Amino acid sequence: MSLAEKYRVTPGARVDLSEWKSDDAAGVDRDVAEARLADNIDALQKLQHRLFAEKKRSMLVVLQAMDAGGKDSTIRGVFGPLNPQGVRVNAFGRPTEYELSHDFLWRVHQHTPRKGFIQVFNRSHYEDVLVVRVEELVARGVWRERYAIINEFERALTEAGTQIVKIYLHLSKDRQREKLADRLAQPHKLWKFEPADFDTRRKWDLYMEAYADAIARCGTGHAPWYVVPADRKWYRLLAVSEILRATLERIDPKFPDPKIDREEANRLLDEIG
Numbered sequence: 001m002s003l004a005e006k007y008r009v010t011p012g013a014r015v016d017l018s019e020w021k022s023d024d025a026a027g028v029d030r031d032v033a034e035a036r037l038a039d040n041i042d043a044l045q046k047l048q049h050r051l052f053a054e055k056k057r058s059m060l061v062v063l064q065a066m067d068a069g070g071k072d073s074t075i076r077g078v079f080g081p082l083n084p085q086g087v088r089v090n091a092f093g094r095p096t097e098y099e100l101s102h103d104f105l106w107r108v109h110q111h112t113p114r115k116g117f118i119q120v121f122n123r124s125h126y127e128d129v130l131v132v133r134v135e136e137l138v139a140r141g142v143w144r145e146r147y148a149i150i151n152e153f154e155r156a157l158t159e160a161g162t163q164i165v166k167i168y169l170h171l172s173k174d175r176q177r178e179k180l181a182d183r184l185a186q187p188h189k190l191w192k193f194e195p196a197d198f199d200t201r202r203k204w205d206l207y208m209e210a211y212a213d214a215i216a217r218c219g220t221g222h223a224p225w226y227v228v229p230a231d232r233k234w235y236r237l238l239a240v241s242e243i244l245r246a247t248l249e250r251i252d253p254k255f256p257d258p259k260i261d262r263e264e265a266n267r268l269l270d271e272i273g
């Protein structure tokens with residue numbers, strides 16, 4: 001079984017995140033993983049080139065995780081090597097007052113990818129059924145309606161040619177503690193730390209329930225959720241790269257037909273000099 005299949009959540013399946021391993025490495029050694037990652041990146045560069053040239057489809061990658069789950073390092077490690085002309089990244093933090101004066105999808109919809117592009121969401125509209133639910137930022141009746149609204153939204157994007165890939169970087173609570181301690185110890189990491197991170201950590205179990213619901217209710221055939229083991233960086237990068245590679249290989253974008261006749265163009269080049 002490919003890693004993409006292994007970590008894809010079956011639509012309609014019950015989700016209990018305690019049953020998903022966060023430190024799995026599927027029997028892959030680190031050096032093998034690093035070689036495979038390099039190969040996947042090579043393949044992704046070529047696939048991205050075709051996607052960009054074709055300009056018929058696009059890809060939206062939603063990254064969600066608890067604090068220190070590795071969203072930023074995944075973006076650097078997997079999307080960093082791609083052609084920056086064809087990739088956009090948007091991070092969604094706490095909404096501004098202006099954003100909050102619209103429906104919850106408004107700020108997100110503006111950043112969905114146009115044809116030919118890969119768009120990465122560092123957090124996303126899912127925060128509106130995660131932090132918003134756990135912190136009770138809106139009434140229960142409001143967030144409960146949002147799963148269906150999200151499904152309709154993602155369906156509309158799919159119809160418009162966007163392939164959606166949703167990845168939950170699954171970090172264990174123990175590993176988060178290590179990584180937060182590391183942040184506190186290192187001056188160049190300290191800036192990432194927010195007092196609110198403690199509140200989130202304290203409510204770990206509620207977040208796991210909210211994640212499980214979002215993944216179960218919004219995992220569809222056309223916009224699947226993947227639960228990727230995130231405790232080990234090298235394995236996380238491998239798994240994410242494999243999922244994206246498998247997705248783009250399935251889309252199989254093609255270079256467009258040439259606008260010119262090659263013989264004729266060569267003749268013109270000779271003639272003009």
Ligand code: AMP
Nearest residue numbers: 092093094095123124127128131132196
């Ligand atoms: P970071 O990703 O570490 O920069 O943190 C961004 C913060 O914004 C996190 O604490 C998120 O929970 C929070 N956030 C993102 N989207 C929303 C939202 N829709 N409502 C409330 N908080 C949000």
Ligand code: MG
Nearest residue numbers: 067192194197
């Ligand atoms: Mg943070």
